[in-house]
Amino acid sequence: MKYDSLFEFTPYGMDLFAKAMTGEIEEDAVDIKSEKVARIIPNTGAIEVKDWATSRDMAAAVLGSMAGADVGDLAKRDGVWGWLSFIFRDVLYPRQADGTRLLRELHKWYPSNLSDFRKGQRHLVRAPVLLLSQLGENADHLLCTKPNAPGEVREQLTSQQDMFHPTFQAAARLLYFDPTSKKLKKGAGGKGAGASRRLARVRLQLDVTWDLFALSAEQLLEKLPKEFDKYRAAK
Amino acid sequence: MRRNIRLSGRKQLPANSISVTSDRKDEELLLNITHINDSEFKSFPPSAEVELRLTENKRVSIVSLGTLGAMKRSVVADGFFLQPMCQLRVVSKDSGTWGLLLGSTSAWRLGVKKADEKEQLVTGLLNFLPSKIRPRTWKLSIEEDVHPRFEVDDRIPDPEAWARSNTIFLGTVLPAILYQVFDDILGQEYRDQKQWMKDWLEWANTLMPGSAPPAHDETVAAKREWIDNLIDTFCHRHALSDKLVDELIEVANVK
Numbered sequence: 237m238k239y240d241s242l243f244e245f246t247p248y249g250m251d252l253f254a255k256a257m258t259g260e261i262e263e264d265a266v267d268i269k270s271e272k273v274a275r276i277i278p279n280t281g282a283i284e285v286k287d288w289a290t291s292r293d294m295a296a297a298v299l300g301s302m303a304g305a306d307v308g309d310l311a312k313r314d315g316v317w318g319w320l321s322f323i324f325r326d327v328l329y330p331r332q333a334d335g336t337r338l339l340r341e342l343h344k345w346y347p348s349n350l351s352d353f354r355k356g357q358r359h360l361v362r363a364p365v366l367l368l369s370q371l372g373e374n375a376d377h378l379l380c381t382k383p384n385a386p387g388e389v390r391e392q393l394t395s396q397q398d399m400f401h402p403t404f405q406a407a408a409r410l411l412y413f414d415p416t417s418k419k420l421k422k423g424a425g426g427k428g429a430g431a432s433r434r435l436a437r438v439r440l441q442l443d444v445t446w447d448l449f450a451l452s453a454e455q456l457l458e459k460l461p462k463e464f465d466k467y468r469a470a471k
Numbered sequence: 472m473r474r475n476i477r478l479s480g481r482k483q484l485p486a487n488s489i490s491v492t493s494d495r496k497d498e499e500l501l502l503n504i505t506h507i508n509d510s511e512f513k514s515f516p517p518s519a520e521v522e523l524r525l526t527e528n529k530r531v532s533i534v535s536l537g538t539l540g541a542m543k544r545s546v547v548a549d550g551f552f553l554q555p556m557c558q559l560r561v562v563s564k565d566s567g568t569w570g571l572l573l574g575s576t577s578a579w580r581l582g583v584k585k586a587d588e589k590e591q592l593v594t595g596l597l598n599f600l601p602s603k604i605r606p607r608t609w610k611l612s613i614e615e616d617v618h619p620r621f622e623v624d625d626r627i628p629d630p631e632a633w634a635r636s637n638t639i640f641l642g643t644v645l646p647a648i649l650y651q652v653f654d655d656i657l658g659q660e661y662r663d664q665k666q667w668m669k670d671w672l673e674w675a676n677t678l679m680p681g682s683a684p685p686a687h688d689e690t691v692a693a694k695r696e697w698i699d700n701l702i703d704t705f706c707h708r709h710a711l712s713d714k715l716v717d718e719l720i721e722v723a724n725v726k
Binding site: 308311312350351356357366370394396397398400401436437440441443444445446447449450451455 | 481522524526527528529530531533551556560562569570571572575614615616660661664
């Protein structure tokens, strides 16, 4: 399915969207061509819904259609992310055997307040788009999984506000992303020594000693304890 | 092998070390340094860099104010930020200690309007804030770096005094707030790294000395039980139900 431009749900449209996603009303009842339900976002281009291999591919497609608009401004508009969730629903929230959609938690499909530090990064469209927009290739390790399965590495490495900085994510990419296979290194999302869960904790400890924002990614890696050696060396 | 990294001798700077106001001009946010408490910075070398860390809506930015010896009084920040969380940081730029964090304040929310400066001065466990939250009468906001904000409908006369003294509020709403705050804290793996969470846990320890809170990966039932015990202790200490019942009986008798 291809759309000529991006749209955003009106408040009425958001209400219908929420009801349709949870099965209160039929999805066909959300008439996205109606101005009462959704309005066009100026200066945005076409977007085609595909079975993207990774969140990065999906985010790149969305950013491509946002090229003429202010992504920072769109980030704060819930209607944009509601509309995208709705048109991407078969990719992100597929139907289960019983006919209901696999929604998981609310804020994976219904955008939370963006500033909510626990839930703001959960949305399956908004989070990848913002990560790619802000971090570029430094978000590779966060966006290399299927769009509907963000995984533990993204969960851990977006759990603190200060993680949304290129230096930290560049260091994390060097640790956990294999640029050859374009996949995460084995164990990166686990609970073992040096895994992303530990990096999240160690970052907090380093943060009270060093100005992590002033360091390069390589300098930050040098300050990590030995337990991270296996990822420094791993391919 | 896992180990905790030894913490530095970073100086905790008081919030009033610096006052910052902000103005929006076109697409930019202008930050103006209106006051600096020089005595707080005496122990740092003039070559140390002073910076403001701004965070809001999943974006973080560092704004340099120059060095302590030649500090700028006005800087421009990314226009993306509206009312960001703000933290003052002093960083060594000397070759031997380059990048070392010498001092920092706790984070506060930058007030875009002058009227919001009051919020910067509130540093209690729970920050009371009159807000336009109708139709709700109160709302609790929990953020990453600052003590929770308790917002009260600003149409209530003297809302802070009301919230602190009204027996109905104290006996019914406050326990709910305690539950919400501790439910949040106990679910956090990194609670020991966040000052506001440590403050709340220290407060809990004064009520229930020696009763260690359950770890983040303990069962929901264990956490609920601990919080429930805490609320029982708090209500008992302040005789909240007695005060409420007494007041209700008094009102009934007057009628």
